[in-house]
Amino acid sequence: MTTLTPTSPTAHQLGWFARAELWLDSKGKGAWIAAMVLGFILFWPVGLALLAYMLWSKRMFSKSCRQMKTQLGPMRSVTQPSGNSAFDAYKADTLRRLEEEQGKFEAFLERLRDAKDKAEFDQFMDERAKKSEERATEA
Structure with missing residues (x-):
């Protein structure tokens, strides 16, 4: 089973948000927390938005972001068999x-x-x- 990584060719077809999400997921939960803290430091609504997204997507409570991506399965293109x-x-x-x-x-x-x-x-x-x-x- 293959999964998307931030450097895979199909990942570049995704939007910037999806690529950033894949990159943060590949780095783990610490990267999400660091991005949230940095968001609060730079502009507090960004940090608040990241916190809300992390809570809504259950990233804060999962064992690992990478594990969550493998549980969801690979994103497949319509043309892939x-x-x-x-x-x-x-x-x-x-x-x-x-x-x-x-x-x-x-x-x-x-x-x-x-x-x-x-x-x-x-x-x-x-x-x-x-x-x-x-x-x-x-x-």
Whole structure:
């Protein structure tokens, strides 16, 4: 079983917060506490936010941050195989179906926009024709 580390290629695809969290987790609970204390020293709301996050995510009470990450399992990309061929086939079929539905929905939205544009243009042309008829009858 592989886990993400702060230097793994997929870790760089994560946001800065997720990378910082992975880095602190790799250093252990002491790094979290040091970051919290540093946050209180630099700007107290940052320290308070880190404390709240550590309490909410139960990082303060777990045996080890690294252990918590391995319990959650590796973060997998949608394209990575799971190792189960039946599930991978099901996943591929479902993703293909979703892509087809997305394409159909986008085509529907395009037809809807075209119909709205045509209706607005027809209304403009009708109003223009009425104005020209009124001008012709007044003259």
